[in-house]
Amino acid sequence: MPTVAGVDSSTQSCKVVVCDADTGEVLHRGRAPHPEGTEIAPAAWWRALREAGDGLLDRVDALAVAGQQHGLVALDAAGRPVRDALLWNDTRSARAAADLVDELGGPQQWAEAVGTVPVAALTVAKLRWLAAHEPEHADRTARVLLPHDWLTWQLCGGPGRAEPVTDRGDASGTGYWSPAQGRYRHDLLARAFGGRAPQLPRVLDPFEPAGRTPHGALVAAGTGDNMGAALGLGIGPGDVVVSLGTSGTVFARAAHPAADPSGAVAGFADATGRFLPLVCTLNAARVLTSTARLLDVTLDDLDRLARTAEPGAGGLVLLPYLGGERTPNLPEAAGSLLGLRHDTMSPAHLARAAVEGMLCNVADALDRLRAQHVEARRVLVIGGAARAPVVGEIAAEVFGVPVAVPEPEEYVALGAARQAA
Ligand SMILES: Nc1ncnc2c1ncn2[C@@H]1O[C@H](COP(=O)(O)OP(=O)(O)O)[C@@H](O)[C@H]1O
């Protein structure tokens, strides 16, 4: 029986599924945590991948990695990280992003050039930050990869054994690869990085393999985690996905590249040769975990509490910008709790306000996607926070379109496994 593995190396953890390649049946699931924080040594992702793989990755016939998007993995000439990777949710590059937008003549220019207006999350902004704040690290940077590119390279044997590659889905989140033209914009990279010209991974065609592991397993191109989820769910026209992990993302499949000068919609490519317009917020599942921590309850208790308060939480509103925010672009923002009264100052009202706040933020993102002519006939809610039943219930109230919560599953990892198959 041929077997394939799919890896989701996302912000908080690494998840692995091993499947029967013919039937899709899941034969093994593994998970290992990533360290906390917004800068991480890439070696920690590798350790988590091996742990989650539980020795099985050497025995499958093929595998692929879908990873958190945008993270900057800057490598020296020998292929070693010059510093810890800066993750998508690290907002120190906010000023750098704003400067890049101004320097090119405004958001419209970026939307036309690469489909996405830089914000702190984008790799191009992180490169600018590195050049400005750690020039010695920038000078040593000979190669730039994304998290999934780096893991794919390690699987193929790493420096000296394999050529680093990426795919169009993840490349489209860098800010220096154009989904519309299917090519790198080396000029934008050099502009951001003080004239430096690090090597970039070759962008594979959809379904073009990256190489083989030292054990002989075929390694597929892999992709970004949101592109992986789209593959895993097998979405079609009219489907919009809301993924509630560390990020809250709202995306759909599209035949044409998006170019939103408002900056809300990122005009990404997908892993199949099409496109994946996407809106990303910085505050999703962790709004619930932080609220549960404040209330000193479990996530199951939080779910129960939220159900006992009335819709609207009696006027209690949690504006959930707990990690700053990406959409709207308010990297320095903090959260606010509004509308406290004697009767709403209760654990149940706060629990409900947290779920509603998280979902209303995502509902705004859905509106931004629709404003770019994306049709939403139904919304599929996935990701860690979708495991809370109350989330699906309230989502149906706030999104204003039919909502489906698919069976809780690691759809990103399944998408990677499907690509490998
Ligand atoms: N039953 C649940 N209710 C609410 N949140 C949950 C539940 N189960 C998991 N989560 C949260 O989901 C998050 C992990 O989701 P995941 O999609 O794996 O995130 P990421 O892709 O960013 O690593 C964690 O913050 C976790 O606490």
Ligand SMILES: O=C(CO)[C@@H](O)[C@H](O)COP(=O)(O)O
């Ligand atoms: O930055 C983005 C999308 O543009 C995020 O969606 C990351 O790709 C991380 O995803 P999660 O780990 O939160 O699922």
